[in-house]
Amino acid sequence: MTVRLDELAVPVIAAPMAGGPSTPELAAAVNRAGGLGFLAGALKTAQAMAEQIAAVRKSTDRPYGVNLFVPGTPGDAAAVAAYRERLRPEAEQWGVTLPEEIGPDRDDWEAKLALLLADPVPVLSYTFGLPTAEEAAAVRAVGTTQVATVTTPEEARAAQALGMDALCVQGPEAGGHRGTHRVTDRPGELPLLELLPAVREVTALPLIAAGGLGDG
Template sequence: MTVRLDELAVPVIGAPMAGGASTPGLVAAVNRAGGLGFLAVGYTSAAAMAEQIAAVRKSTDRPYGVNLFVPAPPGDPAAVAAYRERLRPEAEQWGVALPERIGPDRDDWEAKLAALLADPVPVVSYTFGLPTAREAAALRAAGTLQIGTVTTPEEARAAEAVGMDALCVQGPEAGGHRGTHRVSDRPGEVPLLQLLPAVRAVTSLPLIAAGGLGDGQAVAGALRAGAAAVQLGTALLRSDESGAPAAHRAALTELPETVVTRAFTGRPARGLRNAFIDRHGPYAPPAYPEVHHLTAPLRAAATRRADTSAMHLWAGTAHRLARSGPAEAVVAELWRAARGS
């Protein structure tokens, strides 16, 4: 199933949002609107990925994408241990146990690649880095279009060098994890509309704009700035097909401010500012996925009690524009507004 970004009926991509927000139903809804839906298979096994792909295939006959997390080198065990001790009183308060040992975690990378080679999908994108040139060549030979997530012109050069077919240019306005290729990197602050031409200056690959695109004017601006398509994440979080918890959906319209923090996962990520971020953000080490696993019990407990002061509430800067209703209608309305801008 050959895919060309410039041939999408609607140049809108549903952002892959790991952790449950992106569902097979959301993928299908974006496809029905004429865009390109994406599965997020970070934090899942290769077997779970295969189940989600099967569900997507049952619900849409149009192209779709699968997003992979590129594994990172291990973080500093001492720094993780120190952060564990900082979090321990909070864990005891809520009756949860923090993991005392966090082993190596490559997010089932090798098994996922093997599965995608044995049973190819139309599009694969990468977050947190890039595959090797050999891995990219294998997927290309299988007929898969590949997209690298980049946050700087330097990352864009690296993505083109390993054989990416297109680039997702993620501006600082984006919700969720910043896609820096190294865990320790400080994310750039160049706004998306300035970042797009900076990346265009170093590559001729098709560009997908991501970050803070909450209304038609923003979508139109990104396309005028040189993007072949736009990627919407936060804009779809309140949609019917989103897997986001009810408390997260409500907080998008209730909490006023977003910040970038390492507090929940050890990687910089933009979310709604809350008390957990204020308490722990300055002390979280650049260790991923170790901090992600360390805070997982606390985050799960906060979600169970719908405690938005302690949940990880990923959100982009345009979060208050997120609309409820069918995702197909959300995408269609944004595209209508963009065409009128």
């Protein structure tokens, strides 16, 4: 099931956009055009992800990908509490009760991984971090090609050490949506066209350029 990115008829990969835009129909259309279609597995249940995977399989016999958000550690509790206090007057004005504590959101991570191990997909990509070594090994064992989103050469080294097959290099042109591996990290400012060769210096893995692309 290993996918060779350099064998795509058109060297374009559809960005897996969580929240609805990355439909099975869009993934299949990108495949028909010669690229690699992608589903956004994040921000939905494992069951909803499974339903979209089934829809893609009915629409195309070419490889496709699924993206997951890696659960991160909670942010700065003090900063969250301070933000809550800033919001409180407006919340009270509109009769909204703010939560006094926000628990970790794992985005159904364990259930999604279990599903993808039991019923593998051709490509699985990760954003906002990396899986554990055990998780990466399990995905590798079922033959899925793994892609890690990275924003710095340091993150690229970590992804390579974990055995990723390719890297999605995301530059600052991506705007506020940056795939740093830790929520507390300040996103780098090195432009994408400079970040790509900086990452290439530390790894020979295939690189996918991402972030604010407007042309070839």
